[in-house]
Amino acid sequence: MADPKVGGAGASESFLVARDLSVRFGGLLAVDAASIEVDRGEIVGLIGPNGAGKTTIFAALWGLLPLASGSVMLDGHDVTSWSPARRARSGLARTFQRLELFGSMTVRENLRYGTEARALGERPWRLLGGGRHQDLDLAEEILDLLELGPVADRSAGELPVGIGRLIEFGRALASRPNLLLLDEPSSGLDPAETVAFVGQIRRAVERFGCGVLLIEHDMSLVIGVCERLQVIDFGRLVSEGPTAEVVVDPRVQAAYLGSEAVGVVGPSG
Ligand SMILES: Nc1ncnc2c1ncn2[C@@H]1O[C@H](COP(=O)(O)OP(=O)(O)OP(=O)(O)O)[C@@H](O)[C@H]1O
Numbered sequence: 001m002a003d004p005k006v007g008g009a010g011a012s013e014s015f016l017v018a019r020d021l022s023v024r025f026g027g028l029l030a031v032d033a034a035s036i037e038v039d040r041g042e043i044v045g046l047i048g049p050n051g052a053g054k055t056t057i058f059a060a061l062w063g064l065l066p067l068a069s070g071s072v073m074l075d076g077h078d079v080t081s082w083s084p085a086r087r088a089r090s091g092l093a094r095t096f097q098r099l100e101l102f103g104s105m106t107v108r109e110n111l112r113y114g115t116e117a118r119a120l121g122e123r124p125w126r127l128l129g130g131g132r133h134q135d136l137d138l139a140e141e142i143l144d145l146l147e148l149g150p151v152a153d154r155s156a157g158e159l160p161v162g163i164g165r166l167i168e169f170g171r172a173l174a175s176r177p178n179l180l181l182l183d184e185p186s187s188g189l190d191p192a193e194t195v196a197f198v199g200q201i202r203r204a205v206e207r208f209g210c211g212v213l214l215i216e217h218d219m220s221l222v223i224g225v226c227e228r229l230q231v232i233d234f235g236r237l238v239s240e241g242p243t244a245e246v247v248v249d250p251r252v253q254a255a256y257l258g259s260e261a262v263g264v265v266g267p268s269g
């Protein structure tokens with residue numbers, strides 16, 4: 001893992017370092033002192049049962065919710081008080097548990113828009129200027145990488161959800177993120193699409209060198225793609241480490257995985 005903190009931008013610690021995050025909804029402590037690190041080039045799974053607090057952690061990392069305690073560092077900067085747009089400009093990108101696409105735009109237009117999302121930050125009206133900031137080559141490269149070429153000129157809204165998930169992933173990649181937060185990207189994918197998606201996440205990380213923090217219930221995807229897992233239950237981190245070790249951790253199985261996962265992975269991973 002990353003070396004201890006040296007301090008300042010570009011220091012040798014992980015790109016994302018979130019410490020002791022707590023989030024309260026009234027009387028409910030939805031996230032309870034959870035710490036998470038992800039570096040560029042790493043694919044880390046954030047798993048746990050329904051209602052464990054995973055999406056709430058994403059919202060906290062993204063700056064959408066006030067923290068009851070804790071801090072978020074990006075690239076050595078304390079961003080705890082930063083707006084989501086400012087975090088985006090420092091290289092954080094996300095997809096949503098519920099698919100969010102520009103349905104009337106074509107697939108290509110969605111990706112082109114993605115290439116300028118980071119620069120636009122909280123000034124989307126600049127889009128009215130006619131896409132002066134778009135990186136057309138990058139949009140084409142991502143169309144190729146994700147094999148979206150055949151549907152490039154179709155409206156995103158008329159395509160099946162499996163393709164919609166890929167478009168959303170591609171649009172987030174187009175912002176050249178340092179860290180991509182993916183919230184259940186396989187929801188709506190069939191098993192074959194899920195297998196393909198594992199390869200696409202890997203290729204994207206190889207090509208762009210970004211880190212990925214992945215919330216996912218599909219354990220075949222998690223095991224296929226994540227080097228490391230962090231497991232949340234009732235808002236608390238109950239286990240973390242290399243994927244093959246975590247999936248056989250009895251605390252994890254008790255909290256979440258059930259006995260099936262042992263059969264899938266086996267004791268040696
Ligand atoms: N805006 C909100 N107001 C009040 N309670 C909330 C809010 N958002 C989430 N919660 C509660 O916080 C807890 C964590 O929810 P969260 O959506 O983070 O879980 P999750 O791990 O993402 O679950 P899932 O796997 O079902 O998506 C749950 O008890 C949920 O009901």
Ligand SMILES: [Mg+2]
Nearest residue numbers: 054055056097
């Ligand atoms: Mg969720």
